[in-house]
Amino acid sequence: MTTRGQQTVRDLRRASRSTLLRHLYFHGPLSRQELGCATRLSAGSITNVTGDLLADGLIEECGSVESDGKRPRILLRVSPGRAHLIGVDVGETQVRVTLFDLALNELASADRPSADAPDPGRVVRLIAAGLAHVLDAAGVPARSVLGVGIGVPGIVEQGDGADPGADAVVHGQTFGWDAVPLGRLLRARTPLPLHVDNGAKTLGQAEMWFGAGRGCRDAVVALVGSGIGACVVADGRRFRGASSSAGEWGHTKVHVGGRPCRCGSRGCLEAYVGAAALVERWDGTLPGTGDKAGLAALLRAADAGRPDAVALLDEAAELLGASVADLVNLFAPERVVIGGWAGLLLGPRLLPAIQESATRHALAFPRSRTVVALSELGPDAVTLGAATLPLGRFLESGGTGAH
DSSP, X not given: OHHHHHHHHHHHHXXXXXXXXXXXXXXXXXXXXXXXXXXXXXXXXXXXXXXXXXXXXXXXXXXXXXXXXEEEXXXXXXXXXXXXXXXXXXXXXXXXXXXXXXXXXXXXXXXXXXXXXXXXXXXXXXXXXXXXXXXXXXTOOGGGEEEEEEEESSEEEOOOSSSGGGGOEEEEGGGTXXXXXXXXXXXXXXXXXXXXXXXXXXXXXXXXHHSTTTTOSSEEEEEXXXXXXXXXXXXXXXXXXXXXXXXXXXXXXXSTTOSBXXXXXXXXXXXXXXXXXXXXXOTTSOTTOOHHHHHHHHHHHHHTTOHHHHHHHHHHHHHHHHHHHHHHHHHOOSXXXXXXXXXXXXXXXXXXXXXXXXXXXXXXXXXXTOEEEEOSSOTTHHHHHHHHHHHHHHHHTTTTTOO
């Protein structure tokens, strides 16, 4: 009975630490009184928990504010230099590794091309080399890193053992990854804690925490790159479905029996408006042009008034808008956020037409309550989102995983 009581006390203390640390992280700096009002923890709990967190170096004092003629109130914040996080974006043509401090300020990064068809062994070697590079460049010891978050294209089957990231398996049908044990391959090259998830889902978490989705409980964050994916957020949580594959928006159908898609089916949205498909369909690009250079050339041609380029982008906006309407009708989100490097490249030109198409194709009532907007976090948001995977574990644990 004593053991059970002691465990209950530890659980309550951990929950209090997590509540306070999370609130300081997203809303700080704050005084102890403000923390008490916001978290509804007792004054005694606030004093005890902040004392523990200060002693652990997880939070720090950062100035003061006047207090109605009384003694100034000391402000507290999460200590940005107390620990570090690494985010990895495994794209279809490059791997980006970025080191952040605890406040998600970028300290160092490495971009390495992964070729057109990413080989699992090569990707693992690039990630390992990138990890070594960013730690060395910033002069940061590996022991200060809370974890490595990795965003990948494809479906991620999460492990359920003691080291779930090391058990992660990736199913990437569009680029030939059939049950690749990415976590196990990475574990052989680094002892750092691993967190692996679909890139669109990491983008979604970043947007919901720091970007255009902030403040929403229900949203869809779309990643438009060489391919297309989405993160569905329902009641504040990322929706995964029974197989962790929810959000494969790029493989919904816009033309039954239409263009062949890389997934092996036909008529998928990705086969029409993914960057790779747009570049392939436009005859104004030179053979061998990469997706980013090709899409930029397509936009320049449209800006110059070339009819073929204008028509292709008009069709892309129409199809994207109709597919956004499907999201509106299915999920009734507060916001649909369009991100990804291609989404942000196309967005300034296509967003008004996408919004208009969504309005024409969606049911009027849910559409009137859905904002369709562009990402606010830039083309590297997948990397930032990947870093939020270990950050989320850190906050949930009340900082107990910090070194």
